Amino acid sequence: MAIDAETLEEQPEPAAGDAVLEIRNLEVTFKTEDGMVSAVRGLDLDVRADEVLGIVGESGSGKSVSMLAVLGLLPPTATITGSAKFRGLELIGRKQKELQPIRGAKIAMIFQDPLTALNPVHRVGVQIIEAIKAHNPDMSNRDAYNRALELLELVGIPRPRVRIDQYPHEYSGGMRQRAMIAMMMANDPDVLIADEPTTALDVTIQAQILELVKNVQERTHTAVVFITHDLGVIARIADRVQVMYAGRTAEVGDVETLFSGSKHPYTRGLLSSLPALAGRTGKLQPIAGAPPSMLHPPPGCAFHPRCPMAQVLCTQEQPPLRAIGAPQQLSACHFADQVPDTRPGT
């Protein structure tokens, strides 16, 4: 594991800035009636200032869980070990009270379902003002109100002076997600975690929200962690991508690098199962098999039962994450250098 961290650190830092959030060897285990479920198994992840980091993976690959663990939002049945440093400040193992000043102010999070993420009994404006005042108790009501108006404008809500006094049920789904983003941007967080914010919305609204996140990111320079299982979304929004499989990192790299020169068979599999790419052959190429049960993850590389390139070594040894290919590209595959350069199917 130590190698992984070193390899990551050996990478030259981009001009955009240092890592604001450094996750090292994060492990999350849930105690269930069937036994211990390891949802995250030694995750290393860097979020750099002023970037959009996309995290892709199938359901249960540990995308959301790792982010919730960082914020201390997991239920008490979860055991969390490892390290997550926000600007050098360790977050893992903190008490709820200690995390409250971080949540919302330094690291904010928006969720999947905007329909239930706003409290139905309070006006939208009141909820935004509350989010502002939670971290600025001395701010006057007038200032907080004006700030809320500003935020509603920032997220593109038309006629904010009318909308600010309305209740969530008077908003459409897309507008509610906009309001959520306004609420979470209220305190200029350094990191905004977006946990599949477009999954519950229809395609046109999805595009608008993506545009909005990108727009807000460019204007505020907040680092954004965008969790999704949709590679199309990643292509549109992310600067860097981290592909997760079975609670571990499969591959990390710039978005162009991963889409054109992936060095991991899982990323390759995901790309070739995209309809747009498979269109050339006329047939979708799904990855064979199903994601592994996290109760009994396969030994060695967790992907080996489904991997077309798997060899004996893969069933025995976990591949370390190592630098390969393009600068800043890391792949956790024993045979990363043998992953064919051309896309399968072309």
Add this chain to the structure above:
Amino acid sequence: MTDLQDLAVTTGAPGLPGGDVSSSESLGLEAKPLSPSRLAWRRFRRHKLAMLSSVILILITVLCVFAPLFTKYGPNQLIRVNGVKFALQHPQHGHWFGTNERANDMWSNVLYGGRVSLAVGITVALASTAFGTVVGVLAGYYGGWLDDVLMRITDLFLAIPFLIALILLTDLPASQPWAQTIIGPSHSVRSIIFIIAILFWMPVARILRGLVLSLKEKEFVEAARAAGASNARIMLRHLVPNCTGQIIINTTLAVAAAIVTEAALSFLGKGVDIFTPTWGNLLGNNQGFLESNPALVLAPGFAIVITVVCVNFIGDGLRDAFDPKQLSV
């Protein structure tokens, strides 16, 4: 696109894709924002029986609260006509409900008695609902051992035989000085309120616990936590306001139940001391005159029935108003 947008404005077609949202949405937006409570009030107003009950109940309350304006006699004032005690009279001009055996005017007794009965009902309802809400929200929100402890205590209180416990407790302050310091002297209004209230909070606690259990899984609670809200803030600002409907309905129904309970206790001679007029006391004191002077019994009896029925209809109306999905039976 501009043509389409113009079309959208002129024809009022809602939400053309790609068109500016404000132009198509401005049509219905001039109205005041509809808060959940405003919507509930709208639905409540449509419930005719509940509206009628509200009017009657307000009338009764005004009569009782401002009793001195509506009667010239005090409740225990001896009435003499030509120097003779004017006892056990039938209803007549000046004494609408007649007079009782102690020559007190019954109309004024019913009005002044209503003060105590309503005060007991409302205070018990408010106190027990408040306490039950605290217990239920804490148990539901924190779960775990706190939930277990609080809910077992709730079960324990529910297992107590209600009337027997009430009767035993009313005599407690007389023999136990510590009880007297806490709940006041035996058969004082204060002690009766206290005793009924401590046997009234359990249903509210259970309902609120269930409600909070489901509410705390909603994403807005997680969002609030992710925004840095403390537990206290989540409970007070997010969970309790979402339970307002249930809290109001339960308070209302508890008023009716508490009035009946007070009346039952007083009727048994175990309630407020018999010289303080309450509707229960008036019933109990005059029960021997049901045949000779029925008005003495019917007046406080109808006062109880009308009040309780009105309160229950209002409760029904509130339930429909706050929970429009539930079909009213």
